[in-house]
Amino acid sequence: xxxxxxxxxxxxxxxxxxxxxxxxxxxxxxxxxxxxxxxxxxxxxxxxxxxxxxxxxxxxxxxxxxxxxxxxxxxxxxxxxxxxxxxxxxxxxxxxxxxxxxxxxxxxxxxxxxxxxxxxxxxxxxxxxxxxxxxxxxxxxxxxxxxxxxxxxxxxxxxxxxxxxxxxxxxxxxxxxxxxxxxxxxxxxxxxxxxxxxxxxxxxxxxxxxxxxxxxxxxx
Amino acid sequence: xxxxxxxxxxxxxxxxxxxxxxxxxxxxxxxxxxxxxxxxxxxxxxxxxxxxxxxxxxxxxxxxxxxxxxxxxxxxxxxxxxxxxxxxxxxxxxxxxxxxxxxxxxxxxxxxxxxxxxxxxxxxxxxxxxxxxxxxxxxxxxxxxxxxxxxxxxxxxxxxxxxxxxxxxxxxxxxxxxxxxxxxxxxxxxxxxxxxxxxxxxxxxxxxxxxxxxxxxxxxxxxxxxxxxxxxxxxxxxxxxxxxxxxx
Numbered sequence: 438x439x440x441x442x443x444x445x446x447x448x449x450x451x452x453x454x455x456x457x458x459x460x461x462x463x464x465x466x467x468x469x470x471x472x473x474x475x476x477x478x479x480x481x482x483x484x485x486x487x488x489x490x491x492x493x494x495x496x497x498x499x500x501x502x503x504x505x506x507x508x509x510x511x512x513x514x515x516x517x518x519x520x521x522x523x524x525x526x527x528x529x530x531x532x533x534x535x536x537x538x539x540x541x542x543x544x545x546x547x548x549x550x551x552x553x554x555x556x557x558x559x560x561x562x563x564x565x566x567x568x569x570x571x572x573x574x575x576x577x578x579x580x581x582x583x584x585x586x587x588x589x590x591x592x593x594x595x596x597x598x599x600x601x602x603x604x605x606x607x608x609x610x611x612x613x614x615x616x617x618x619x620x621x622x623x624x625x626x627x628x629x630x631x632x633x634x635x636x637x638x639x640x641x642x643x644x645x646x647x648x649x650x651x652x653x654x655x656x657x
Numbered sequence: 658x659x660x661x662x663x664x665x666x667x668x669x670x671x672x673x674x675x676x677x678x679x680x681x682x683x684x685x686x687x688x689x690x691x692x693x694x695x696x697x698x699x700x701x702x703x704x705x706x707x708x709x710x711x712x713x714x715x716x717x718x719x720x721x722x723x724x725x726x727x728x729x730x731x732x733x734x735x736x737x738x739x740x741x742x743x744x745x746x747x748x749x750x751x752x753x754x755x756x757x758x759x760x761x762x763x764x765x766x767x768x769x770x771x772x773x774x775x776x777x778x779x780x781x782x783x784x785x786x787x788x789x790x791x792x793x794x795x796x797x798x799x800x801x802x803x804x805x806x807x808x809x810x811x812x813x814x815x816x817x818x819x820x821x822x823x824x825x826x827x828x829x830x831x832x833x834x835x836x837x838x839x840x841x842x843x844x845x846x847x848x849x850x851x852x853x854x855x856x857x858x859x860x861x862x863x864x865x866x867x868x869x870x871x872x873x874x875x876x877x878x879x880x881x882x883x884x885x886x887x888x889x890x891x892x893x894x895x896x897x898x899x900x901x902x903x904x905x
Contacts, residue, residue, distance in 0.1 A: 454865065458797050458874040494826065496797075496872045498863050528795035528874040534867065538767070539803045541891060541901040546772075551684040552755045555718045557676075557770065585718055626718035628680065645767040656759060657771040657903050 438522055441544040442573045442638045443531050444602070445501045446516040450536040451653060453501040455519060458528040459491045468493070473522040476504060479511050481572075481601035511604050518571045518602045518638075535653050542655040545571055545638035548580075553630040556641040556656050558584070558607055560618035560625060563647070566607040568627055569640040572597035579632050580639075584611045586625035597637070659752040660745035664811050664886040665773035666847045667698070667738040668762040669899070673724035675762060680718040681744050682755040689714045690746075692753055697741040698727050699845050713744070715753075720761075739811050739847040745778075762899070771902040774886035793876040796889060796905040800857055801870040804891040804900060807851045810842050813884030818842040820850075821878030822887060826859075837875060849890070877905055 445453035459470050469490035476485040485504055491497050501517070508515045521529055531542040548554045558566050572578045576599060583592040584607070591611055595603055607627060608615045617623060631637040641656040667675040681692045694713045699705040708726050713719060723729060729738060744756045754777050762769040798806045812818040820839040839850040862869040879885050891901040 456797055456799060456872055458795065458872065495861065496863065496874075498865060498870065498872075500866060526795055528797040530797040530799060530872070532799060534803075538893070538900055539891075541799070541903065543903055553680065553682055553716075553757070555678075555680040555757055555759070557678040557718075557720060557759055557761060624720070626678070626680070626720075628716075628718060641770075643767075647766055652767040654767055654770065657901065 439525050440520060440522045441529060442571060443519040443521065443529065443542070443544050444516060444569050444571065444640050444642075445505065445519055445531060446514040446533070446642065447502045447505055448510060448514040450650070451514070452534050454532045454534070455499045455501060456530040456532060457489065457491060457497045457499070457523075459493045459495045470524055470527050472527070474499075475520040477518040477520065477600045477602065478508055479516065479602045479604065481598050483600065484508075512567065512606055514604065516602065516604060518573065518600065520573055533653065533655065536650055537647075537652050540654065541657075542640075543657045545569065545640045547636040548629055548631055548639050549636050550631065550634055553628055554639050555626050555628045558625045558627050560608070560614055560623040562619070563645060565644040565646075566627075567642045567644075568605040568607055568629070569602065569642060570595060570597060570605065570629070571602040571638040572599060573638050574636070575599045576633070578637050580637055581630050581632065583628045584614060584625055585628060586614050586623055589614065659754045660743060660778040661753055661756045662776045662778055663742045663758045663773040664776060664813050664884060665740050665742070665760055666809055666811055666888070667723060667729065667740050669737050669849065670762070672729040672738040674764075675723045675740070675760065676720050677723065677740070677742055678718065678720040678759040678761060679713070679742065679744065680757040681713050681715050681753055682757065683715060683752055684755045687715055689716050690748070692744055692746045695743040696721070696723070696726055697743075698723070698729070698738055700738040701736040701843070701846050703729075703736065703738050705845065737809070737847040737849060739813065739845070741813065762902075764898070769899060769902055772904060774904040776882060776884075778882075793878060794905075795874045795876050796903070797872055797874055798852065798889060799870060799872045800852075801865070802868045803894055805851070805894050806889060806891055807849050808837075808839060809847065809849045809888040809890055810839065811847045811886045811888075812842040812844060813886075815844045817844055818885060820887065823876050823878060824856075824873060825876075875905070
C-alpha cells in the first residue's frame with residue numbers, strides 16, 4: 438500500500454477531477470482496488486472519508502466540485518488536501534479545467550530536512566503564484582520559505598498544524614519584491630524546506646491573466 | 658561521490674525557448690560550496706554537444722536558457738532535441754543527490770513547468786554501482802474530447818530502443834501484460850509518439866460533466882541508471898499546444 442497527497446482547487450471557472458484506476462494486479466483474482474480517500478479542509482478538518490472499490494480493468498472519476506463546494510473560499514479558491522491510500526499497482530491523476538485550458542497535476546512534492554523543494558517564480562503584473570504548503574502528518578511542522586531574488590532573500594516561517602494546508606500568495610507575502618516588479622519583471626525562486634523529519638507536501642499553482650481570462654498551471 | 662543527471666527534452670515548439678532551473682543540494686546541511694554543472698544536447702540533426710558552466714553553488718537556485726548555451730535557434734523544428742543536465746562535485750566525498758531541477762517551456766499565454774526524470778549517478782570508486790531495485794510505478798493516461806495524450810521518449814543510449822511501456826489487461830481470465838506499440842527509437846534521439854486510438858478502443862468510457870472520458874494505467878520498465886526517460890504529455894485537441902508534461 439502507498440499513500441500519496443494531492444491538492445484539488447475549485448472556484449470561479451476552475452474545477453478539479455480526481456481519477457482512480459483499477460488494480461491491474463487484481464485482474465486474475467477479480468479483486469477490487471480498495472482506495473481510502475481522505476479530504477482535509479485547509480484548517481485540517483477531516484470533512485470527507487470515502488472507501489472506494491474499483492473492479493479490475495475499470496476506472497472511477499470523482500468531480501471535486503461536489504465534495505469541496507461547501508468549504509469557505511481561501512484566496513478565492515475552495516481547495517482541499519486529498520490523501521489517498523491505495524495498492525501499489527494503482528494509479529491516480531488529477532485533471533484541472535478552466536475556461537481556457539485543461540491540464541493535469543501530479544502529487545504534491547515531499548520536502549524534508551534532507552530534501553528541499555524549489556520553484557521558479559517570475560514577478561510580473563499578469564502572474565499570481567500560490568505556494569501550497571500541506572502537512573499530511575499528525576505532528577506539527579514548521580515550513581521555512583525563502584524567496585531568492587536578485588540582491589534580496591527574504592524568509593518566512595509557517596507553523597502548520599496536523600493536516601492543515603496553507604495557500605500562500607507569493608506576491609502578498611513577499612510584497613517588497615512585488616513592489617519592485619511594478620517597474621520590471623523580476624526572476625526569482627521560492628525555496629521550501631522544513632526543520633522536522635516529517636515530510637511536508639508542497640506545490641506551486643499559478644494564474645496567468647490574459648485579455649480573454651485566466652490561464653492556470655501547476656508545476657509538475 | 659554521488660552525482661545527479663536529468664534526462665529531458667527541449668521545448669518541441671521551439672527548442673530555444675527552454676529554460677533549465679536548478680537547485681544543487683546535498684542531503685542535510687552543508688556550506689554553499691561550488692559545484693560543477695554540465696549541459697549536453699543531441700538529437701536528429703543536432704550534433705552531440707557538451708558545455709560545462711561555472712558559478713553554481715549548493716543551495717543556491719539558478720536558471721539558464723538553453724539558447725544562451727547552444728545555437729538551437731537554427732535547429733529543425735520538426736526534430737526534437739534531447740537535453741542532459743549534470744550536477745557533480747570534484748570533492749570525492751560529496752553527495753549532490755538532493756539536487757532539484759525544473760524545466761520551463763516558454764509560451765506566450767502561459768509557460769509549462771515540470772520536474773524532469775532524475776538519475777543518481779554513483780561513483781565506481783565508492784564500490785556501489787548496483788542500481789537500487791524499484792517497483793514499476795503505474796501512471797494514468799486520460800483521453801477525452803479536449804486533450805490527447807502522447808509519450809515522449811528520450812533515448813540517451815547508443816543503441817536502438819524499444820520503449821518498455823506496458824498495459825495489463827484481462828484476456829480469458831488471465832492477466833496479460835502487453836507492450837504499448839510505440840515503435841523503435843533511434844540511438845541518441847528523442848521522439849514523440851501518439852497513442853494509437855486502438856490503445857483506448859476496449860476501454861469503458863466514463864460520462865463526466867464535460868463529456869466522455871477514457872483512462873488507462875501504464876507502467877514503465879527501466880533501471881534507475883538507464884539513460885532512458887519517458888514523459889507523458891497532453892496536447893490540446895484543437896490547437897495541438899502542449900498543456901501538461903509529466904515524467905513517468
